[in-house]
Amino acid sequence: MKKDKQPTGKKMNFSRRGFVKGTALAASAFTIVPRYVLGGKGYRAPSDVLNVVGVGVGGMGRSNLRNMVKTGEAKVVGLCDVDWTYAERCFADYPGAKKYYDFRMMYEDMANDFDAVMIATPDHIHAVAAALAMKMKKHAYIQKPLTHSVWESRRLRQIADEEGVVTQMGNQGNSGEGIRKVCEWIWNGDLGSITEVHAWTNRPIWPQGLERPTEKAKVPKTLRWDLFLGPAPDRPYHPAYTPWNWRAWWDFGTGALGDMACHIMDPAFKAMNYGHPIAVEASSTQVNTESAPIAEKVTYYFPERENLPKVAYPACTFTWWDGGMMPDRPEGLDDGKMMGDWGGGNMFIGSKGILLCSTYGANPYILGKPDYPAAPKILRRPEEDTGLKWNEGAHEIDWIHAIFKNDPKMPSSNLSYAGPLNEVVVMGNLGVRLQDLRRKLMWDGENMKLTNIGSGDEIRVVTSDRFTVVDGDPKFDTQYATMNAKQAAEEYVKHTYKEEWQGIL
């Protein structure tokens, strides 16, 4: 295979994985390789490129693809989007790539022409797009949140394991220095045992708490609305859903938690070795059947975990705040210093100290210890290995290098890590959506079940809330839907796909 060869469709009949395995001998030609692609034994020859296709390329996907091609190690051979207007900019980036509306068609059509897929659709498509590709032995880079539901996370991880493919969730901070310091300091015992962790974000900074639009809108010619909906229940098109604001809608997105917790819960999940929570308790601004609230507070209860050599892991709460709500400032934090940064942050409250960091785990520090001596470096540094910053390609290129090395465990947010993390993230939305149960919801993580909902328990959830002032007098017209709580919970944990989409996972 030549470096500059255009994709040749079905004529190319050997997969990247086959090829990668065969190239170990070519690894001697290192002198011409730029530093940032240098690697260890079994490293690929610089003349090889990974053929990548993108699914959902109008927004974040475009940035991911750019990062993937920046070292010359990957090539974009196929692009898929349900909205060809929104995808136009990305299509222009790769004029040689084949274009599709339907990833199923692309996968079938180009089955032999791509090695890996980058998925950055709305959340509700992640699982089907990734599962189908992985089952074709394609490596997958999947934007955060990994999936829309708990069950999808569980399945994707299983499929990735079964297929032996190399995976990475797109929580790029996970490849940064910050999260590594957080882990190493905590594992070094420098905070003592930690029983309380907080995370917060200023998101959503877009409209949420919305009601289902009622006015009719014409589907743009360049949008395949049926494919946008994918496995989700049918509903009429409206510009309020796509291209940008789908995150606000429960059927397509996961609110601020889904947007940011894969970044901001990440350092805690890794450093604290959390696993499954045993309970969740949440409150929020008005929650309705359609759209995530504009501010949330979600507390997860994690049980005691097995201790590490230098740190004990007693039971611990993790509280998530979004929409601008913040945990209390800790004593000892300098007046005038922002907790975290503009986008959010983390606070770990330990028996020996308090650690604060910014969004993506960036810039961690221990209160009162500005010159904190570095704990032993235990974790591999993808930034050093790739020569790229975490937010400038390290996360994507590290995944590509792992593919060349055929090492599924190498990307630090591979699905054996990101799957369980994402389960916890989206499980928080159960707390939010079921808050009318007015109890701490007990969670059996292994079996993905809330255990303290009676079969007759009902929740009342707002469907519409019209506030008007008529002649100076307020009129509150709030409509509710009453639903069986247990059934609702089960549906949130594992969605019922439309028939056409069943069986993929």
Add this chain to the structure above:
Amino acid sequence: MDNNKKTLGNKLNLTRRKFVKGTALTASAFTIVPRHVLGGVGYKAPSDTLNIAGVGVGGMGFANLKQLTTENIVALCDVDWKYAKPCFDAFPGAKKYWDWRKMYDEMGNDFDAVVVATADHTHAIVAAHAMTMGKHVYVQKPLTHSVYESRLLTKLAKKYKVATQMGNQGASGEGVAEACELIWNGEIGEVTRVDSFTDRPIWPQGLNVPEQGQWVPDTLNWDLFIGPAKMRPYNELYHPWNWRGWWDYGTGALGDMACHILHPVFEGLKLGYPTKAQGSSTLLLTDCAPSAQAVKLTFPERPKVGKAKMPEVEVNWYDGGIKPMMPENWPAGKNMNNSGGASVFYGTKDILHVGCYGRTPWLLSGRKPEVPKTERRVELSHEMDWVRACKESPDNRVPCTSDFAEAGPFNEMVVMGVLAVRLQGLNKELEWDGENMRFTNISDNDNVKIVIKDGFTIHDGHPTFNKDWTDPMTATDFSQELIKHTYRDGWSLPDMPS
């Protein structure tokens, strides 16, 4: 004077106060008086009616006046005669005014007491001037818009010895008394943390300032609505109903509900002035209150009350739907929200849950201890208990359940929450010198910037997050302005009594 006369107007030139003083001799007819209105020398005969004026009568003020129909409603004032029409119609004999200042000038001798239920920002000025004229005042909650104004009303009430009542009607309910008695009898031990919340606002907040003004309706005097605040173009988003969400006129969900929900906390724990405050919220704007807020106030150790020691305590407030954690032993399925919110007192011996307005205090342990009933039970309405106090002589007056000696400092706590939210950009826990009404850890170097407008838009599917910010403001000036507002020319408060 005919005691039953309903329409008094300008013809009546004997003031109530003069009349009251002149009636001591009639005090022998006491046998016909119900027990609860008995008083000492200088007492007003219960058969005498109070002459009451109302300021701000379209909304809650009308509701209050309806409770006072045994008295003479002699004058009504509102800046919006359309909004006030149902009240005007209900009291056809009352003289009508747009401007309370004119009403006070013209009818100064013809009324004894005032009910103030304007937008928050004019409570203080309307009530303060009435008190300097020796009028009794009933003022809707929140008592005032700023800390300074609360302090002023507290001191004026003391100086002029008038009967006062803040309109947090739950104060006259059984629940607040019961909660206090439980605490003071030591039933929950020492309280170091209280979590309180409301489900309000249930109306839109977090709004951008309307880009355009609207024509002022003929029935509205916008200049008088603005009163001491900064002039801005009229828009129906501000008035008649939604002023509560706008910082210039209202105090958000805290001002609306904290006077109900925190009342048993303030009274039960005898809180006084906080020493520390911090807050966060959904996007903070210069003009409109946020959709959800969190505030933490810290109060230092206080003297023992009854059997209960009063150590340093933190009071956490949440609104907009955000709730505190349920106590560990909270009964599954039970709504923590009772009538609009609740407070949870964490004591060393037990946990006490009290609803909004002090409703249904109960111990999480399930115990139902018999405790001494030390607190007066109000058998009349909150409004009529104030009437009762108005008719008592200052020296023998049994104070109202929310008289300003308590409601003033209490309201300072409430508006301190607003300060914590509005100063959150300073990124510090604010340290408060209550006595001198100043923050001690804001320096001249501190600046604060606040979003004027959230210009989020989506163009062709791509979001832009344009936010217009203020220039950096000197934090000392900005905070001082929030503590003590600069009134618009032509509007001023009476001097602070020493």
